[in-house]
Amino acid sequence: MRFRVVSWNLDSGATGRLDDKIDLLRRLEPDLALLQELNRPVHRALLPHPLVHGRIHARPRIFSWGALSTDLIRPKASDYRVGCAVLGSASTILLDARLLDRAPFDVDEAARPGLLRRTMAARVGIPGGVTVTACSFQARPVPSRTDTRVKPAFHAGIAAWIAVQSGPVLFGMDAHAPEVDHPEHRCSRFLRPSSADGGPGEDRLLGHDPDHGLADVLRRHLAAHPEELVRIRADRPSGPLAVSYRTAGGPARYDHIWASTDLEVTDVRYLYDEALAAGSDHGLVLADFEL
Numbered sequence: 001m002r003f004r005v006v007s008w009n010l011d012s013g014a015t016g017r018l019d020d021k022i023d024l025l026r027r028l029e030p031d032l033a034l035l036q037e038l039n040r041p042v043h044r045a046l047l048p049h050p051l052v053h054g055r056i057h058a059r060p061r062i063f064s065w066g067a068l069s070t071d072l073i074r075p076k077a078s079d080y081r082v083g084c085a086v087l088g089s090a091s092t093i094l095l096d097a098r099l100l101d102r103a104p105f106d107v108d109e110a111a112r113p114g115l116l117r118r119t120m121a122a123r124v125g126i127p128g129g130v131t132v133t134a135c136s137f138q139a140r141p142v143p144s145r146t147d148t149r150v151k152p153a154f155h156a157g158i159a160a161w162i163a164v165q166s167g168p169v170l171f172g173m174d175a176h177a178p179e180v181d182h183p184e185h186r187c188s189r190f191l192r193p194s195s196a197d198g199g200p201g202e203d204r205l206l207g208h209d210p211d212h213g214l215a216d217v218l219r220r221h222l223a224a225h226p227e228e229l230v231r232i233r234a235d236r237p238s239g240p241l242a243v244s245y246r247t248a249g250g251p252a253r254y255d256h257i258w259a260s261t262d263l264e265v266t267d268v269r270y271l272y273d274e275a276l277a278a279g280s281d282h283g284l285v286l287a288d289f290e291l
């Protein structure tokens with residue numbers, strides 16, 4: 001049985017285009033959506049509203065439930081402050097949701113609230129009686145000007161948190177890394193790599209030898225379909241493996257789904273043009289799993 005997951009930075013700060021984003025998600029029919037950069041109004045728009053102005057809402061249901069990081073912060077953040085979310089279809093059940101407030105972020109306490117709204121996790125019941133930990137994460141787009149350790153400490157803290165989780169895990173993210181997404185994973189490069197003395201780095205989460213047991217679903221897919229990897233190497237010898245964002249330096253793959261190896265990957269696609277047409281500046285990542 002197919003189980004479909006999407007990860008997408010919706011770019012909720014952009015005006016309008018919400019219906020286009022909803023239509024794209026509806027067409028893809030995901031069982032789980034791991035979304036970044038959305039505010040409460042957008043989050044509510046993705047959930048069923050039986051009555052609108054006293055009438056039955058005509059919009060078909062996409063998601064039956066959702067959990068938003070800014071709703072989990074105490075006290076609650078502003079309605080217009082963006083966060084991360086996990087949403088599920090009627091085939092899934094939300095068991096609980098939480099911030100990663102116990103992740104070992106090696107940062108000053110004053111910096112922690114700003115990190116917590118950028119990531120969350122939910123335990124979800126999926127078909128077949130399986131419980132999966134589903135996470136959504138948005139990195140800072142650039143290193144902090146006041147503390148260049150914040151971004152790599154964030155990545156390293158999440159990696160350490162993942163390492164102690166049990167059972168199947170799915171992680172969707174806008175990681176703003178790596179700087180070079182090389183076809184040979186060992187050759188990928190990071191703006192803030194871990195230091196020789198064991199200091200935190202983005203590679204702790206996304207490198208070829210991460211601090212956790214998850215694997216990049218695109219690399220797993222390409223390992224099973226070497227002909228696709230040959231075409232990518234011919235087009236982009238130094239990467240990226242797919243395009244999900246464009247920087248001043250050119251195309252990049254900043255958006256990822258990583259999963260524990262007990263989830264069998266059957267297909268992975270990066271929908272960059274479709275996501276931009278729907279009003280986001282990030283490509284959507286779609287992954288199909290076999291249960």
